[in-house]
Amino acid sequence: MQVPLLDLKLQYAPLRNLIQARIAEVCDSQIFCLGPKVVELETALAEYCGSPFVFGTSSGTDAQLVILMAAGVGPGDAVITTPYTFFATAGCIARVGAIPIFADIDPATYNLDPVKVREYLETRCHHDADGALVNEAGLTLKMIIPVHLFGCCAEMNAFRAIGEEYKLHVMEDAAQSIGAEYKFADGTVGRSGSMTESSYFSFYPTKNLGAFGDAGMVTCRDAGLAARIDALRNHGMAPRYYHSLIGGNFRMDAIQAVVLQAKLPYLDEWSVARHDNAARYRSLFTEAGLLEHITLPVEPHAGHDLKHHHIYNQYVIRTQRRDELKAHLQAQRIGCEIYYPLSLHEQECFLWLGNKKGDFPESERAADETLALPIFPELTVAQQEVVVAAVRSFFS
Numbered sequence: 035m036q037v038p039l040l041d042l043k044l045q046y047a048p049l050r051n052l053i054q055a056r057i058a059e060v061c062d063s064q065i066f067c068l069g070p071k072v073v074e075l076e077t078a079l080a081e082y083c084g085s086p087f088v089f090g091t092s093s094g095t096d097a098q099l100v101i102l103m104a105a106g107v108g109p110g111d112a113v114i115t116t117p118y119t120f121f122a123t124a125g126c127i128a129r130v131g132a133i134p135i136f137a138d139i140d141p142a143t144y145n146l147d148p149v150k151v152r153e154y155l156e157t158r159c160h161h162d163a164d165g166a167l168v169n170e171a172g173l174t175l176k177m178i179i180p181v182h183l184f185g186c187c188a189e190m191n192a193f194r195a196i197g198e199e200y201k202l203h204v205m206e207d208a209a210q211s212i213g214a215e216y217k218f219a220d221g222t223v224g225r226s227g228s229m230t231e232s233s234y235f236s237f238y239p240t241k242n243l244g245a246f247g248d249a250g251m252v253t254c255r256d257a258g259l260a261a262r263i264d265a266l267r268n269h270g271m272a273p274r275y276y277h278s279l280i281g282g283n284f285r286m287d288a289i290q291a292v293v294l295q296a297k298l299p300y301l302d303e304w305s306v307a308r309h310d311n312a313a314r315y316r317s318l319f320t321e322a323g324l325l326e327h328i329t330l331p332v333e334p335h336a337g338h339d340l341k342h343h344h345i346y347n348q349y350v351i352r353t354q355r356r357d358e359l360k361a362h363l364q365a366q367r368i369g370c371e372i373y374y375p376l377s378l379h380e381q382e383c384f385l386w387l388g389n390k391k392g393d394f395p396e397s398e399r400a401a402d403e404t405l406a407l408p409i410f411p412e413l414t415v416a417q418q419e420v421v422v423a424a425v426r427s428f429f430s
């Protein structure tokens with residue numbers, strides 16, 4: 035039996051008529067860029083994630099870019115993030131002229147390790163005569179961008195504390211984590227996209243809430259920042275054809291907005307189905323006696339009474355024989371993928387930053403050992419059994 039890594043046709047089939055009718059409305063309206071359908075989606079998502087200001091954008095990447103621009107991050111600045119994430123997280127930092135500073139990950143969750151971030155700030159940075167936080171190279175520290183990788187929130191309690199202590203803007207990269215929840219030490223529950231100063235989602239088709247093309251969303255808390263984002267998203271234009279800021283075309287289009295609005299009511303049940311699939315993998319892999327060979331994803335926020343403590347955008351296992359296992363699964367037509375095979379500090383385009391192999395050992399080890407298995411909501415028990423049997427046949 036063939037098991038795809040993801041089969042979007044299964045999600046589309048029951049929603050086909052609804053979505054096609056909504057797209058037809060956009061066609062009839064002939065209003066395609068921003069407009070009332072985008073505003074409707076923004077309103078729904080503001081409520082969904084609990085964030086006061088929400089802006090639809092052309093992609094997740096553009097959402098991150100426009101936040102960095104609006105926050106005034108640029109040449110002479112540095113932003114701390116993880117080397118183990120999709121490229122965009124660090125790419126956008128460099129695109130605005132700032133320097134990405136990497137800190138290593140927690141090997142259990144693969145998320146940016148707040149201990150490593152604090153260590154960097156304590157040992158490699160100081161406050162200059164004007165009170166600015168600068169590093170050894172004289173760059174001004176502006177932001178920290180933790181990524182809620184694979185759908186599991188980073189340790190936001192610690193990041194919030196570091197942000198407050200060092201007066202750094204914390205931006206959540208929530209591209210893979212829409213709907214994920216987190217419980218703070220004071221008992222309050224945060225939702226991905228609303229826990230810090232700013233955040234962004236991606237609606238790339240393979241994300242848990244996927245568009246029919248590229249789309250993304252900015253969320254933020256501060257009205258001033260929100261006003262700049264709103265303007266920058268549309269060439270800094272306000273009023274029409276008058277430009278006080280240099281922005282870009284980061285507009286969401288109405289067809290993506292209606293597709294996302296049609297899917298949004300189902301998002302929570304899809305997340306629950308993904309989580310149920312993860313629970314089933316755990317029992318199947320345990321019964322198969324495979325836990326000495328592979329490491330399953332951890333659920334650090336389980337047991338906190340949260341329904342969506344992990345939304346499993348990806349189900350990622352690890353093994354030292356990863357490349358062989360991947361080849362074995364692919365030969366049996368089981369979809370699997372490596373997220374991500376090379377840490378960002380080792381990417382060719384970032385070598386000039388001066389990092390080298392060995393600088394972020396946990397990230398490098400994860401890049402060598404992780405493998406994503408099918409976890410999509412419509413995955414059947416029989417398909418999961420096939421996946422587990424194939425993993426077992428590899429190790430036996």
Ligand SMILES: *Cc1c(COP(=O)(O)O)cnc(C)c1O
Pocket residue numbers: 093094095096119120122123181207209210235236237238248249250
């Ligand atoms: C998908 C993704 C992005 C970029 O989003 P796009 O919509 O593809 O531009 C950024 N960061 C992470 C972690 C992602 O997974």
